[in-house]
Amino acid sequence: MLQSQNPQLQHLLEKMWRDYSTLNPSAQAIHDLFVGQGEKVLNDHVAYRTFNHPRLGIRSLAQHIEKYGYKPMGEYFFKEKKLYAQHFESMNKDLPKIFISELELEKIEGFVAEEVDKMVAQVPDALIQSEEILICGRPWKMSIEVYQKLASVSEYASWVAAFGFRPNHFTVNVNALKKLHSLPLINEFVKKNGHTLNSSGGEIKGSAAELLEQSSTMAKEVEVNFTDGKLKVPACYYEFAKRYPLPNGELYNGFIAKSADKIFESTNQKK
Numbered sequence: 001m002l003q004s005q006n007p008q009l010q011h012l013l014e015k016m017w018r019d020y021s022t023l024n025p026s027a028q029a030i031h032d033l034f035v036g037q038g039e040k041v042l043n044d045h046v047a048y049r050t051f052n053h054p055r056l057g058i059r060s061l062a063q064h065i066e067k068y069g070y071k072p073m074g075e076y077f078f079k080e081k082k083l084y085a086q087h088f089e090s091m092n093k094d095l096p097k098i099f100i101s102e103l104e105l106e107k108i109e110g111f112v113a114e115e116v117d118k119m120v121a122q123v124p125d126a127l128i129q130s131e132e133i134l135i136c137g138r139p140w141k142m143s144i145e146v147y148q149k150l151a152s153v154s155e156y157a158s159w160v161a162a163f164g165f166r167p168n169h170f171t172v173n174v175n176a177l178k179k180l181h182s183l184p185l186i187n188e189f190v191k192k193n194g195h196t197l198n199s200s201g202g203e204i205k206g207s208a209a210e211l212l213e214q215s216s217t218m219a220k221e222v223e224v225n226f227t228d229g230k231l232k233v234p235a236c237y238y239e240f241a242k243r244y245p246l247p248n249g250e251l252y253n254g255f256i257a258k259s260a261d262k263i264f265e266s267t268n269q270k271k
């Protein structure tokens with residue numbers, strides 16, 4: 001599914017998929033449906049979420065992919081959600097891009113930064129310096145009370161608080177599919193097989209004119225253990241991305257902030 005010449009990077013990407021598909025069996029199910037159609041499933045990108053805390057911001061996560069030759073290629077600003085993001089690319093175009101976003105703590109209610117400080121203080125330096133941080137899950141204690149308080153201000157903050165560091169989503173590279181080669185075809189196929197799509201801002205975000213179209217499932221709830229009990233909360237979603245060529249004939253490899261803004265809502269709790 002993922003092809004790297006570097007066995008260590010290959011192993012890391014496989015561990016990311018294993019963590020993600022174990023937590024989200026519906027992503028594995030959709031992946032397997034595509035394979036059942038004779039498709040070869042490549043990944044367009046894998047996304048991570050964090051906070052712009054000095055110990056655990058984008059840089060802290062990115063160092064572990066940069067050592068494999070990934071380079072920062074684009075940056076994105078999400079004013080309303082108070083997020084900043086960068087995407088990283090490998091020279092090997094068969095490898096997924098890595099999209100990392102961080103919550104801008106100084107722009108949000110003070111208690112969020114206070115809670116994040118308490119969370120990050122529980123993460124050992126040795127873990128931050130190891131690529132295991134990318135698949136470690138939640139490295140701190142979290143209560144339902146704090147989770148819900150964070151969710152009332154930022155769904156994004158509460159997702160990271162509950163799940164920690166692990167892929168937030170994988171994204172199918174639609175350009176590499178033969179039969180299911182358009183988002184309308186994929187969306188119908190996925191819905192027909194019983195999955196719910198994120199319809200915030202329409203099922204398809206972006207357009208051919210913007211050089212990128214995206215759609216995604218809504219994250220299914222999973223039961224999470226908190227210090228004061230168990231609670232079902234939305235986990236991860238599966239995304240589909242189709243890219244269009246630039247005037248020079250190369251596919252556009254960036255992201256559209258306006259579309260990503262809506263895609264972030266795929267992990268929102270049901271209102």
Ligand code: NI
Binds near residue numbers: 045047099169171263
């Ligand atoms: Ni994405």
